[in-house]
Amino acid sequence: MIWTSKATVSIMTLGFLMVFLTTCGKNSSQPKNIFGQDDRRWITSTEYPYSALGKLDSGCTGTLVGKRLLLTAAHCIFDPGTQRPRTNFTKFSANLINGQSAGEAQPFRAWIGSIQPEQQRATDWAIVELRQNLGDRQGFLGVGANDFQHGLPLAVNLMGYSADINGGLTAGIHSNCHVQKLAEGRILHDCDATAGISGAPIFVQEAIGPMIEGISVSEFRQNLPPPVTRDTWSEEFSNVGVPSSAFSDVVRQLRATVDTSSEGGVAAPTFANVVVLDFVQPQPQPQPQPQPLISFEQMKIASVLWTTLAAIQQINAVLNVDASDLRNVATGRNSSEFNSANSYLQDCINNNNTTWNNFQVAGDRGLSTNFNTWLLYNGYLSLKTGQKNLLQVISTLPLEVQQSAALSLTKMEDHIRSMEQNIFTR
Numbered sequence: 001m002i003w004t005s006k007a008t009v010s011i012m013t014l015g016f017l018m019v020f021l022t023t024c025g026k027n028s029s030q031p032k033n034i035f036g037q038d039d040r041r042w043i044t045s046t047e048y049p050y051s052a053l054g055k056l057d058s059g060c061t062g063t064l065v066g067k068r069l070l071l072t073a074a075h076c077i078f079d080p081g082t083q084r085p086r087t088n089f090t091k092f093s094a095n096l097i098n099g100q101s102a103g104e105a106q107p108f109r110a111w112i113g114s115i116q117p118e119q120q121r122a123t124d125w126a127i128v129e130l131r132q133n134l135g136d137r138q139g140f141l142g143v144g145a146n147d148f149q150h151g152l153p154l155a156v157n158l159m160g161y162s163a164d165i166n167g168g169l170t171a172g173i174h175s176n177c178h179v180q181k182l183a184e185g186r187i188l189h190d191c192d193a194t195a196g197i198s199g200a201p202i203f204v205q206e207a208i209g210p211m212i213e214g215i216s217v218s219e220f221r222q223n224l225p226p227p228v229t230r231d232t233w234s235e236e237f238s239n240v241g242v243p244s245s246a247f248s249d250v251v252r253q254l255r256a257t258v259d260t261s262s263e264g265g266v267a268a269p270t271f272a273n274v275v276v277l278d279f280v281q282p283q284p285q286p287q288p289q290p291q292p293l294i295s296f297e298q299m300k301i302a303s304v305l306w307t308t309l310a311a312i313q314q315i316n317a318v319l320n321v322d323a324s325d326l327r328n329v330a331t332g333r334n335s336s337e338f339n340s341a342n343s344y345l346q347d348c349i350n351n352n353n354t355t356w357n358n359f360q361v362a363g364d365r366g367l368s369t370n371f372n373t374w375l376l377y378n379g380y381l382s383l384k385t386g387q388k389n390l391l392q393v394i395s396t397l398p399l400e401v402q403q404s405a406a407l408s409l410t411k412m413e414d415h416i417r418s419m420e421q422n423i424f425t426r
Contacts, residue, residue: 032162032193032219033239034229040192043159043171044097048139049210051102053159053171053201054094058086061160061171061200062128063212064094065143065251066259067135068105070128072199073217073242075117077110077126078277085110085277092130094138096161099169105132110277111250111268113242117217121240122185123273124217125247126199129258141201143252146213147245148187153178158191158216160200168196179214179241180233187214187241190233195226202241214241250274 043050052064060076070092077089085107093101108131113123148154159173177191179202189202193216202214218240221228230237250271258268270276 040172058089064140074112105130145248148182160197162194163196188238
């Protein structure tokens, strides 16, 4: 994910200039203020315009302003520290009520007003192009171009997902609150809100429908710990927003371009002092493979097998010694019985090579939950059968052959017995 802009240098310069202007008010993008009585009420309606409101998984509020266009705050989707989109913004959930969404969409790209939104509150806005069309179904709000130069205070409404309303799982609305003042390109308002309201629409009801006049992004609380509750609004303790005039032209042009297509990716106009973000589409998660049924005996094998890897390797070595011993005996006597014994022993070892390899792999892995312990258990049973048959064949050979192989057979039996006691005890 990258951002690109022709105006990066100018934006960075503005960032340094705005630090002084914003820090004097001690504004933050997390907690918000409550003034006097808390006048918010829950939104449990699926009707328009509430249907166009939703929550970002980064914790902020967003509003549909087009078929695939989402309005929110820049700091909700962009991380100034990494200069990349936030990794915790992967979806928008429309009309979230008690944690249940009417529809979800993923971000495709975005246009943001600032790469330093915490210092440049007047341009702390973002328009996100979504991969899915939610607006035709959920509806979307109009966006005005109010610069708040006149007509203040202005009665407005603020709705969004405050963290203290049903744990942020249901939206709330404060109706008939007010934008009180325009200060250094930011609007100061007295609408009640807490953390999570960032990016939420400040709107008015007009004859043609609801019209967004700004978004809430921050607050002044003079370093007091949250939550901050004041008897009345004051300029020193105020919630802070971005006027719609800062982003209305961008919304208008994006509606006429990218939002007219049924699919994302249509070329869009560039804007001065606006940064474009590209979101990498999340890769599908691999589906877990079905696990074989594991018996109680197999579970016992799996739990301790990795601790006996050294003994297993020793058993393998002893089997090879046995083969060498009997080969020498058979070669020296040129006996059909000896050759039979030697051939059988070699077959036994060869047939169980796969078993030893599986034990080796299992030991290296510590027997992860995805390892096929059924194969291991069957290998063990095969080894036991082969060992029994081997002993029967050797017992039919002349006594001197049995004596010649006795030492190696004893070592092998000791190792196998130890393995059975440690692993396969029933």
